[in-house]
Amino acid sequence: MFRRKDDILLKSAFEEFFPDLLRFYYPDADAVFDMRRGFEFLDKELAELFPEPERQGGSRFVDLLAKAYLNTGEEEWILVHIEIQKTTDKNFTHRMLQYWYRIYDRYRVDITALAVFTGDKKQKCPARFHKSFMGTQITYEYNVYHILSHTEQELLAMNNPFALIVLAAQKALLTGKIPEDELAQHRLTVARALIQSKKYNHEHIARFLFFLKNFVYIENKEINRNFDKEVDKLTGKKETMGIIETIKKIEREEAFEKGIERGIEKGAQQKSYEFVKNLLSNTNFTIAKVASLANVTEAFVKKVQTSMQKKK
Helix, strand or coil, rough: CCCHHHHHHHHHHHCCCEEEEEEECCCCCCCCEEEECCCEECCCHHHCCCHHHHHCCCCCCCCCEEEEECCCCCCCCEEEEEEEEECCCHHHHHHHHHEEEEEEHHHHCCCEEEEECCCCCCCCCCEEEEECCCCCEEECCEEEECCCCHHHHHHHCCCCCCHHHHHHHHHHHHCCCCHHHHHHHHHHHHHHHHHCCCCHHHHHHHHHHHHHHCCCCCCCCHHHHHHHHHHHHHHHHCCCHHHHHHHHHHHHHHHHHHHHHHHCCCCCHHHHHHHHHHHHHHCCCCCCHHHHHHCHHHHHHHHHHHHHHCCC
C-alpha cells in the first residue's frame, strides 16, 4: 500500500545524511565540496520558484535544493538539485529543464542536478531533455541514479550510511508483495548492518532506526515488538533509548491518518501535538522538518516547543 508520508520520510533521510549522499554518488565529493561549512536547504526558495502545484491544488513533487560551498578557498558556492521520482512521468525531462533554468535565472551559479528514481525495475530513467526545430535546438543532461542500480551485497559492502538508505528503499518496494514476517527480516537486515558496523554513534543509529521502521512499514504490532527486541539485542539496549516509544507514537499517528481518510477528525489537534512533541524530544530535526513530517505549520511546532519548555 502506498503511503503519502513515504516520500517525505525519504526526503528527510536525504537531508539528514546529505554529505553521505554526495559521497555516494560523487566519488570526489570531499575534494569538491567543503563539507565543514555544511549545507543550506532552500525549500522556501524552491517553493517560490515553482508555485504551480499549490495554485492548482495538487501536491508538490518531491525535490531538494541545497546550497553547497566548494573547496576552492573562496566564497564560491553552487546549488545541488535532487529530484526523487517514484512514478513514470512523461513530462519529467522537461520539468528537470524547468528546474535548471529557473534556479539558474534566480542565482546565476553552477548547478549539479541528480534525479533519483525509486520505482521498480521497469521504471525508465531518462537523463536528458532534447528539443529541436528548424536549426534551433536545446539539450539538457543531468545525473541519474536508480535505487536498484546496486545489489544488496554491494550496498552492504560500502562504508557509507547512505548506502543503507538506498537498501531500505529497495526493501520498501517489497511492501505488499511478500508476507510481513518476511519483510520484517529484510528490514532487520538493514538495521543489523548499521549497528554491527560499529561506525555510527547513538545519534546516527537513533535517527536511522526512526526512518527505517516508518519507511519499511509493517502494520503487525507483534512483528514490530519483535523488531524492537532484536534491535535491543544488537545494541545491548544502549542505542535505542527513546526509539521504541517514538515508534509507538508514530504508529498512533498512522492510525490517526487512517481515521482522517475515513472522515474521523475528532482529536486531530491532540494527535498532531503528540507527534510533534515526540519528534522534538527524540530527534534534532529543524522546526521546518518537523512541520513537514507532521503536516502542520511551523507556528504549531513552535507552540509545542514552548509548551514543552514550560513543563520542564
